[in-house]
Amino acid sequence: MDAAEKYKLWDLEAAEEEANPKRTRLRICSLGLALIGFIFITVSIFREETLTFLKSQSSHGQLTKTGQVKVSFENVRNGTFAPVMKALQWINAPGSISDDKGLFLTNSDDGYEVRSVFDKDFSRTLWKGKSFVYKNANYSVDSLVASPNLEKLLIRTKTVSNWRHSSFGSYFVYSNSTGFQCIGDNLSLAEWSPNSLDIAYVHDNDLYLYSSEESKTVDRITQDGSSQVFNGKPDWVYEEEVMETDRTLWWSPKGDYLAFYKINETQVGEFVIPYYVQEPEDVYSKLKSIKYPKSGTPNPAATVVLYDLKKGKASQVELAASPDLLIETKWVGDRMLLVKSTDRSSDVLTVHLVDAEAKESKVVRKESSNGGWWEITHNTLHVPQDKSKGRASDGYLDVLPVNGFNHLVYFASADDAEPVILTRGAWEIEDGPFSFDQETNNVYFIAAKKASTQRHLYSVSLQNPEKIVDITDTSTSAVYSATFSSGGRFVLISYKGPDVPFQKIVDLKSDEQDVEKEGNIVGKTLYYLTKNEELRRNLASFAIPSKRVQELTLDDGVIANSFEILPNDFDPQKRDHYPVFFYAYGGPNSQQVLETFSVGFLEVVASQLNALVVVVDGRGTGFKGKEFRSLVRDQLGDYEARDQISAAALYASKPFVDADKISLFGWSYGGYLTLKTLERDAGAHFKYGVAVAPVTDWRFYDSVYTERYMHTPQQNIQGYVNSSVHNVTAIAQAKRFLLMHGTGDDNVHFQNSLKVLDMLDLNGIENYDVHVFPDSDHSIRYHNANTIVWDKILNWTKKAYLC
Known part of the structure; x- marks a missing residue:
């Protein structure tokens, strides 16, 4: 599950966002949120009420009393409110520790260039243009990585996406002296050695060593790569849940050794996904089989292998304590490798230290989670x-x-x-x-x-x-992120809210200090990377709904972080007037309530539906300590649902709220939480619900994520029963609900929604709507699906509030 992605509620194109740190994001939710469905009570009633509503939405209906324009999908989708935020690709150049010039790589239409934040006159062009010719064929440059000494380039082209992080492509080495060298086609990845000469690459799940000095592959490190044995790259579950990247190989600091994982998924069960609309001329579906370990079933077996470049030999490392999951690997010296592992339920963390020269390992520490769990971190x-x-x-x-x-x-x-x-x-x-x-x-x-x-x-x-x-100014509320130059002297500080974002480069070792403080209170600002002044000017023409971060006191004395967005021209003196639109994610260790800048989908809801928007981070979510989050262990969906219901009751008691128009929307874990909340609430507070790509039975989800929070089904049978979406007659006590899912979802399988639909049929329940997106994955994007899914969420909810 992707907790974030990663995804931003306000970013309809869905991008990773630090608001959900990687360790907090339930890999179930990919990039983005979505919904599905259509609400129907009777066609005539819907028609009449919809027409009445639309008549009120004249051109004047899109203006507030002050004459400002309301936020709409149109101006969100065209980027009116999107801040410009740039990534700085710092370069770890030789000598940067003692003499840090703050070198970074820029990418423009003219090509790739190394520049310095310290010396504005320094410039070194690595590559001109966006394409190249090799053997009379044209190739586009999809990505470029310079060797550590900046003398050569590793270029990827003909890139084809695979899963969330992985892809295939053709790789070339380029230097001014030798021109182009083709490493190979259909490679999974390629990575420079610190020595700037060697490149490790993976082809057909085997690991190879390429010498840029000799312009050829000099060793085939492994021989057993296959559809079920992965060398140097992760299988599906290690990519999605463990590594969060496309590689499982690590060069030692001097390039003397290469450590990598060998992952064998022979015992892992297969899940087959049919694809229906890939090729217009095909009359048969295409089938894609994934080795996908579901809860309680065999996991892939991962081992650590060390390749000694001087000896040209690879040796498997015998870890002193046999691990179930390898979760992190890091060189902590020229020959010492640190390997972290856990049991399959993440109860015990074991840290191994491997001596690459002696080929020996020992356990240096072993720690229990003491009632919580060990998150996977990097x-x-x-x-x-x-x-x-x-x-x-x-x-x-x-x-x-x-x-x-x-x-x-x-x-x-x-x-x-x-x-x-x-x-x-x-x-x-x-x-x-x-x-x-x-x-x-x-x-x-x-x-x-x-x-x-x-x-x-x-x-x-x-x-x-x-x-x-x-380092940053803690006297004002803010959210910052930062990236550092290789020597740690220079930092790109990114201010993300609550005001309009900006980015600046700061010299932390400058003899001078900023006279006027903005963001940092330590160091000297060299220059701003972005100020987003155009965005600030644009905002003046719009009536941005007011957002307030707060703490809510819920049942059982629970104090939860929350924010509310008030509709335009909000009048608290009105009675039984405003609908309330709850959005929830709620996965273990996640976070949605963060004081960042955003004008997106939730603001569209507040403006266009004249509704209060409420987000509550209940128990189980992150950054409030172990006691607050670990309460959900072995019983997902219980405390999280209680807290959403408690918040709904609190808002229903407000005199200006129409208690018959309270709805809940969520995607991925949020879709699961929506259904569990409707199930527990049984129509008492939440009258409508929208669930997108939900898990409905934790036996259906992958073992690595699920067992961290639920243990195995064999250990926790009743917990799995209770945590599944099972009481559909209680869900049906809501006035209506909507279910949406992509049939090509490799993460949260369509099987989850089909299970609920089957239970609805068996119980004769009909007060729901369904929208299925052919071949879309968890982010629901295929064939214009992302536009449709967001439109349906808004329009379905609009009709619900008219009833």
Whole structure:
């Protein structure tokens, strides 16, 4: 499940968003939200009431009392409210630790160029244009990665997407001296060695070594790659739930060794997905089979393999404790490899240290989750040995729970069992990013220290633990993200709200400081990357619905983060007037209530439907500590539904709310939570519901995600029964509900919705609507589906509120 993606509610084209950190996002939800259906009570009633409603929506109906224009789908979809946010591709160039020039790669229509944030006159063109000719054939440049010494380029072309993160393509090496070298076609991936000479690549699930110096493949590292054995790249579940990327290979710091996973999914069950509208001339469906481990069924078997380049030999690493899941691998020295693993239910974390030269491993620590679970993270950061700086050994930074809250810790030696605690308190560090400055021993990190709905940039020194320095201005509410140059001197600070976003480059080691503070209170601003002044001007013409972040006190004394968006010209003196549109995601460790800037789908709902919009992060969600989130363990859908119902009751009691027009919408885990809430509520508060691509039975979802929160069905039979969507007669007590799903969903299989439809048929229930999107995956995009799904959510809800 994708917790975020990743997805942004306000971004109808769905993009990954830091508002849902990777570790918090339920991989079930892909990029985006969506819905399905059509509400029908009687055609004549709907027609008459819809016509009445539409008549009121004259040109004057799109203006507020102040004469400003209401937010609509049209101006959201054309990008009127989309801030410009740029990514800076920092380059880890030789010598950057001691002499950090802040080198980065720019990509424009003219090609690719290395520039410096410190020296504006520095420029080095790596590539001109967007295409090239090789053997009289034209190729477009899909991606380009420079070698670490910036002398050669690795170019991918003819890219074909596979799953969420993976693709296939043709790869070329280019340099001014040798011209083009073709590595091969239909490769899964290719990656430079730190030595700038070698390239590891995967073809047909086998791993190869290519020498750019010799212009040829010099070794076939593995021989057993097949449709069921993966070398150096993940299978479906490792890509989706564990690695969150397309590769499982890691070069050692000097390029002497290559570590990779061998994943064998022979024992994993297959799930077949039919595709119906791929080719107009085809009269038969196409079938795609995926090895997909469902809850309680065999997982793929993953092992660590080390390839010694000098010896030209690959050897499997025998880990001291046989793991069920390999969740993170990181070099913490020239020959030392750190490997994290868990049991299949993520109850116990085991950390192994592998000596690549001796081919030996040992367990350096083993930790229980103590009633919670271990999230899969990728934030371990190597801290190199430097005795002159007080670092006697190679160590690493990590995030671990401290008194029930996730905090930054430092293992001074890679084989230490106990860390130095760098931060502590009733707040949590985010999943990253952090940067380590090897010259100053400062660690930079993003945390929800001021408030769980905010993110600020801080630093702490290895020599002075728990003395935290604010880098961004914590006197005002804000959400920031940051990326750092390779030496840690320069930082791209991205302000994401609640006001109009901006981005700036800051020199953290400047002798000067900013006179006027905006964003950062440490360092000197070199320049702004984006200011979004045009967006600010555009906003003046529109009536942006007011948004307020708040805390709600729910039943059982639960204090939950929430925000509400008020419709234009809101009048609290009206009685029984305003509908309430709840949006929910609610997956374990996720977060939707974040003080970011957004004008999108929820604002469209508030403006066009004259409705209050409410989002509540109930129990189970992240950044409020272990006790708040781990309560849902082994019983998904229970406490989450209770909190949505409690919030609905609270709003129903407000005099200006029409208690007969309260609806709930969710996608992926949110779709599941919508159905579970309707089931528990039985029409008492939520009168309408819209569920898109929902899980309906956790036995149907993948083992890696599900068992982290539910254990296996064999261990928790009653929990799986209770957590499934099973009481459809209770759901039917709502006035009407809508169900939508893509038939090509490889993540949350269409099987989930079909199971519920079958139960509805068996129970003679008819007060629902369905829309199926042929061949669309979890993001529902195929053949214009993404436009349709959002239109249906809005229009279906509009008709529901007219009843």
